[in-house]
Amino acid sequence: MANKAIFKSYLGKLLPGTDTKNHEGAAAYALTAREALAQYAVTGTFNNTFYADGADQLDAVRKLALEVEPGFLGKVAIHAAEKGHMKDMPVALLAILSGLESDAFARAFPRVVKSGKMLRGFVQVMRSGATGRKSLGTRPKKMVQAWLERASTEQILRAMVGNDPSLGDVIKMVHPKPASEERRALYAWAIGKPHDHAALPDLVKALEAFRRDQTNPVPDVPFQMLTSLPLKREHWVEIARKGGWQMLRQNLNTLARNGVFAVEGFAEELAARLADPEQVRRAKVFPYQLMMAWKMVDPKVPAMVRDALQDAMQTAIGNVPAVPGHVVLCPDVSGSMSSPATGFRKGATSTVRCIDVAGLMTAALLERNPKARVLPFENHVVNVDLNRRDSVTTKADKLAAIGGGGTNCSAPLKKLADEKAKVDLVVFISDNQSWMDARPNGQASGMMVEWARIKARNPAAKLVCLDIQPYATSQAATPAEVLNIGGFSDAVFSAISTFASGKSGAESWVKTIEDTVL
Known part of the structure; x- marks a missing residue:
């Protein structure tokens, strides 16, 4: 008979060892540069989170951006804008990309900067010096000029809502060359310079007429231009x-x-x-x-x-997947999840907390998978009684009302393993900063140890770790049956669906970005 002390099972030495520490100082797995950048791209807002401030996030993104090739960086920027619906992150990635010797910047710019708000955001990042320069430079200036020339009158007017910089500031910076007298008059009007009123677009004339006399028809312009x-x-x-x-x-x-x-x-x-x-x-x-x-x-x-x-x-939530088999949903309800989902920002902190997002995404998945089991966790698994007939918002509120305690990502898995439960898919919704189950660095994490116990009884089981704040570490390594993804747009539901159905592997989150046409 084999010596059991030497020939240990999958539960022991064959598990991947941790190779870094998370923000709580506990052992964790470092994501690759591509994985980490992909997660920052759809979760990062450059505001202060529970464990890190905005400057830390920007520094991490800059370092990661230089570890990947420019083409992939451009694709990440596009993915963050088009799929993640982010605002600050895509233009920050563009700003970094503008300083690299590659045509990826020119290819990505029109896909990312589709609105005046994004245009002003890009100029703000470039002028701040946060990505290495304080001026636009020749290539970025030409791209901004091209955007202004392509923009419709309606887009120009929408871009005029907001400051620091204002659209007028942008126009003064890049000196666009108007292709018509109408556009020449529009630029002059936008920066408060003398202009030919007769040459202005009809919409601007209607706005000026309404400003003089409110008995005129209400112009179809951003309402912020009328509230005074x-x-x-x-x-x-x-x-x-x-x-x-x-x-x-x-x-x-x-x-x-x-x-x-x-x-x-x-x-x-x-x-x-x-x-x-x-x-x-x-x-x-x-x-x-x-x-x-x-x-x-x-x-x-x-x-x-x-x-x-x-x-x-x-x-x-219409594309939330219905997954066959035994599904387990594990929302993190620990103390750190009470922080704002998009971070702290003076005067503009979102009222939406990470725990609200976790509760909502759990409730949405439960809506399509009514037989799924819900195991909220903090120090331990928390018992919660959810009425399956309640609305998504009611179930989300009930989950979000739990809150508090430390983070123990292995707790739900330990409970399932102890019960010898049947498992096909487990979905974690967390910030992944587990510390209560910390093990020595170099050994497998507590989460992977418990997952191995589950896999011993459920060889086909799959694990999804959804990260809703960017920290570039995970409690789960990325073998074939583990998917580490980030974000809280509906794009993550598609990723979970294809992974659970076997149509994609653990690398699918990054591969989705790689498949972007630049």
Whole structure:
């Protein structure tokens, strides 16, 4: 008989040893440069998180960016903008890319900078010196000029909402060469210089006319350009009718304060727009944004409009996968998860906490997988009674109300292993900064030890570790049956679905980026 002291099973020496430490100082697995950059790209906001500040994140991103080839860096920037729906991270990656000898910058720029807000963000990053330079430079300047020349009048007007820098500052910096008298007049008007009024675009003429006399029709411009005027209820009704879906979602309380819902039939009209599945999909709204809009809406907003937000939520989570077999959902409800999901930022900290996101994503997955088991964890697994018939928002609120304690990522897996449970897929939603189950560096993490016990009974089982804040470490190594992904857009649901179905492997998160056409 073989000597059991020497020939240990998969549970022992064959498990991969940890090779770094997380932000709690506990042993962890370092992600590769590509994996880490991919996670920062869809979770990083350069604000202070529970364990790291914005400067730490930027420093980490700069270092990682120089470890990958420029082509991959450009693809990451595009993925962060188009799939992750991020704002700061894509333009920061572009700024870093602009300093490298590669045509990837010129190829990625139009895919990333599709709005005036992104354009101003790119210029702000470049001027800050945070990525190594304080001026635009020749190539970036030409790309900004090209954006201005391609932009429609409507895009130029939307870009004028916001400062530091303002669009006028950008125009003064890059000196675009107008291709027509209309565009020449528009640039001069935007920076407050003398211009030929007759040459202005019709939309700008309409705006100027309305500013002089509010009996004129309300122009179809960003409402922020009108709020300094003495607007009446009928003006606000027109503003709402002409506003985009995101504008409506973000300004329901403002509309209520200005009496629009007193207009007969308007609440029904607005509710129909908010609940329209096609408009929800085009808006690329995060599910958690809808949840918070629903929670923060004023009671003066009619119930049918509030209900429409919940209908929109169902659309926003429409691609949540239904996974066959035994599914286990493990939301992290420890103390660190009470921090804002997009980090602390003075004067603009989001009210959405990591635990809110974890609760929502768990509830969304449970909606499509009603037989799934939910094991919230902190120091240990926390018992929670969820009514499967409750709405997604109600279940998310119940999970988010737990909160507190240390982080022990191996706790749910230990419970499953001790029970000798049948397992096909386990999904963790966490910041992955486990420390209560810490083991000596170089040994397998507590999470991998317990996962090996589960795998011994469930050879086909798969593990997904969804990271909702960027720290570049994981408690799970990345063998074929473990997927480390990041973010909280609906893109992660697609990644989980393809991984669970066997259509992609552990490297799929990075491969999705690599497959981007640059």
